[in-house]
Amino acid sequence: MSVQLTNRSKPVDRRPMNWVERMYLVNIFKGMAITLKHFFKKKPTVQYPEETRPFSKVFRGLHILNRDEEGRERCTACGLCAVACPAEAITMEAAERQEGEENLYREEKYAAKYEINMLRCIFCGYCEEACPKDAIYLSQTFTPSNYTRKGFIYKKEDLLIPNPLTDPEGFKKAQGEIQQAKETI
Ligand code: SF4
Numbered sequence: 001m002s003v004q005l006t007n008r009s010k011p012v013d014r015r016p017m018n019w020v021e022r023m024y025l026v027n028i029f030k031g032m033a034i035t036l037k038h039f040f041k042k043k044p045t046v047q048y049p050e051e052t053r054p055f056s057k058v059f060r061g062l063h064i065l066n067r068d069e070e071g072r073e074r075c076t077a078c079g080l081c082a083v084a085c086p087a088e089a090i091t092m093e094a095a096e097r098q099e100g101e102e103n104l105y106r107e108e109k110y111a112a113k114y115e116i117n118m119l120r121c122i123f124c125g126y127c128e129e130a131c132p133k134d135a136i137y138l139s140q141t142f143t144p145s146n147y148t149r150k151g152f153i154y155k156k157e158d159l160l161i162p163n164p165l166t167d168p169e170g171f172k173k174a175q176g177e178i179q180q181a182k183e184t185i
């Protein structure tokens with residue numbers, strides 16, 4: 001005696017097929033109708049990477065290090081971002097600004113070395129919240145793939161936004177991203 005576990009069981013039709021059924025024409029047309037129905041529907045997929053979807057406003061991606069309007073680095077190597085980072089992804093080395101370097105660094109102390117390990121980072125945004133100098137933000141760009149672990153360690157040169165004196169367009173674009181990040185903090 002068979003016991004039914006659910007009421008969704010379907011009795012199987014085991015009678016021999018007639019010649020019309022053996023040609024499978026009805027089933028072929030049924031399948032074609034389903035294909036045709038989907039053919040005219042709006043595609044849920046996009047042709048990545050030529051086409052991309054807009055990110056959510058609160059998306060947190062790759063970090064950027066900010067400069068001021070004169071192109072000077074804002075980071076003063078205070079280390080607050082590294083302390084706030086739960087993944088211990090940030091490392092830096094501080095250095096004293098020398099005479100004549102006022103056009104390069106905004107504060108008397110600056111980050112001679114600044115690195116973020118993107119394999120450790122969980123993109124929580126704590127670093128940008130901790131920064132008192134308006135120096136670090138998470139952009140709307142996601143970290144590109146790489147073949148080596150080393151390639152995921154981003155140095156200061158990789159993170160700094162373009163200098164407004166040499167690339168005003170790039171600086172303006174980066175400021176747009178920073179503004180968007182500020183609105184979502
Ligand atoms: S986003 Fe979070 S995990 Fe990534 S570096 Fe900043 S504080 Fe660390």
Ligand code: SF4
Binds near residue numbers: 075078082134136
């Ligand atoms: S990014 Fe901000 S918090 Fe981090 S070291 Fe520089 S100034 Fe300090």
